[in-house]
Amino acid sequence: MLATLARTATHRPRTVLFLWFLLLAVGLGLGTRVFGDLTSTVEDVPGSESVVADDLLARLDPDGDDFTAVVTGGPVRDGDVRAAVSGAVTDVRESPGVARVADPYTTDGLVAADGRALLIPVTLKGGLDDDAEEDAVGDAADRLREIGAAPLSDGGRVDVAVSGDPLLGEQMGGRAQEDVARAELITLPAVLVVLLLIFGGLRAAGLPLLVAVSGVAGAFLTLFGFGQVTEISVYAVQVVTMLGLGLAVDYALLMVMRFREERARESDVARAVRATVAQAGRTVLFSGVTVAVCLSGLVWFPSPFLRSMGLAAGAVVVVDMLAALTLLPALLTLFGGRMTPRERRLRTRGFRVPGLVGADDGERGEPGAFFARLARFSVRRPLAVAAAVVAGLAVLALPVFGMRIEIGDARQLPRDTEARQLYDAVHGHFPPGTAADTVDVLIRPGAEPDPERRIRALPGVARAESERLSDGTTLLRLTPPGSADGPAATGLVERVRDLRGAEPVEVTGDAARLVDFRDMLAERAPWAVLTVLVGLFALLFAFTGSLLSPLRTLLTTLLSLGAALGVVVWVFQDGHGAGLLGGEGLGALSLTAPPLIIAIAFGLAMDYELFILARMRESWTSGPRAGDHRAAIVAGLRSSGRVVSCAALLLAIVFGGFMTGGFSPILQIGLGLTLAVLIDATVVRMFLVPATMALLGRRAWWAPPRLRRLHQRYGLSETAAPETP
Structure with a gap:
């Protein structure tokens, strides 16, 4: 196989380059569309109690998702601010897809005790399709952000941050795209500089970088392909791009260094390329298979996040490996003859880089x-x-x-993201537990009335509220101290599950998802x-x-x-x-x-x-x-x-x-x-x-x-x- 790849690359290098150019164009054009379909949910385990109970709750609860706006930065009872908030609340209530909006001035607990912050919770209607929900969230969030334009009596402005489950994926996806672009702007020039130090020439240094860019394009295209059949996490873009860029440079570096060794012994470029593929190409091939085997362990986990990461990262490894075994030999065939066949010592007014560029000390x-x-x-x-x-x-x-x-x-x-600004404002101005996610307990019809009383009496329950759903199921919302998935919350989930015995009681919420995820990791x-x-x-x-x-x-x-x-x-x-x-x-x-x-x-x-x-x-x-x-x-x-x-x-x-x-x-x-x-x-x-x-x-x-x-x-x-x- 390696001999066939080497012959193809040396006999038809321009054809190979054209095919990789097409992949690069498609990858950077079509593949980057993956940024619009990212999800921030990674903890769901299909078939677990928390997921099954959450699906049941979504069917029985007439309300849909909710999100929150926080207004800070001045006296929120100021007349102008109050008028802006009331106007926005009225407009959002009338928006299609919105079920209800709480008035912060008439609802207890939504205005901070210091008078310098308030919360505006928005609940969507249930049963909205993706497009309708996206439109409803976007219109409502934009209208709430307009509150920040209201001037205070002293001429200042208030700050508005809007976030929540329907918005979090979009905010994190946008941040992921910014981070990837920033990382590439930083790493690619830095990698080129180091490659120049290693090889002492622009041609040799540029070849690994071309392979790396092709690897990144392949990474985007791979993620886009997997995105058509499964959810792609916001983390996947950064991790897979990171891996694709790093391995491409890794493999190209090995191949180019081996090519320079072969050129020192062989004057014919094509023969040197074929010898390089036959020698170092075996290591690249074996290394790619080995890395893919390491990543295959993620496929054992039923979590869509881990499984899709394993598949996508494994595919990226294959793309990088193929680029090193086909694209790079074609490039070496066309341009390798202009690269010096001997090891060069980098000298810039006496500057030397020992151990990296062949200027090793001692032993002649x-x-x-x-x-x-x-x-x-x-x-x-x-x-x-x-x-x-x-x-x-x-x-x-x-x-x-x-x-x-x-x-x-x-x-x-x-700290400059809206979700973080909302979190900091809530925890800085409101009592602990405000806007915290609850541990949701579903007590199904047929259960004895005793479980609800006993569950309410469990240690670690700071507040408990209940409501009756349409099929007779009792929804018990428990607020634990601390964070939504901290030790107190996960401990409460485990205590509820230990207490229920044979009763038809199910637990969901962030803490329950974390407990199920940990159990899945321990099992698989x-x-x-x-x-x-x-x-x-x-x-x-x-x-x-x-x-x-x-x-x-x-x-x-x-x-x-x-x-x-x-x-x-x-x-x-x-x-x-x-x-x-x-x-x-x-x-x-x-x-x-x-x-x-x-x-x-x-x-x-x-x-x-x-x-x-x-x-x-x-x-x-x-x-x-x-x-x-x-x-x-x-x-x-x-x-x-x-x-x-x-x-x-x-x-x-x-x-x-x-x-x-x-x-x-x-x-x-x-x-x-x-x-x-x-x-x-x-x-x-x-x-x-x-x-x-x-x-x-x-x-x-x-x-x-x-x-x-x-x-x-x-x-x-x-x-x-x-x-x-």
């Missing part, structure tokens, strides 16, 4: 000498290096044992982890022909991943330094962050492991020192260390660019992936991998004779290697 300037010295250091003291690294990473991973996840509230959003996570680990073990065996190397790889990767996740918990859950990153300590992580960090970071870590193992195995199976395990470790890190370091630096820039938006879940994911990449590419791959490989010795490549023969027949490797010594 031999490329990779810096990484060879790191490998020798670890090989000479394997036990001490392994013990020090493992201890340090274990300390960083300790906060993971106290990790908590929540759906989260508007504090996850930047072992199967997802088992699938990924078995799949990775089989793939790594196919790549290395060893039984012990895959086991060592999985253990060291889990350790670096735990360290990165531990730092995220320490920062965003416990609040240590979150403000420096534009966030704040929330007491818990977003429920979206841990699964995505684990799946994506695990896949990226396999990237670097494969880059290094490919070169180590190549030295172990061939060459003048074949069979010398210490020499193979040093030679492997000398050949691959530069690629791994450059790729990690570029990925860190990409992930860091997505941390500029201030949206807490993306900050958590960005920090987790940045740390995972940097820890894995430096501490783990440069020290722990050589040390553990040295401790294993020749056993690192061991397999029983029968499995060794199986690998020789069906396995994959960087080169067609002879039998293992």
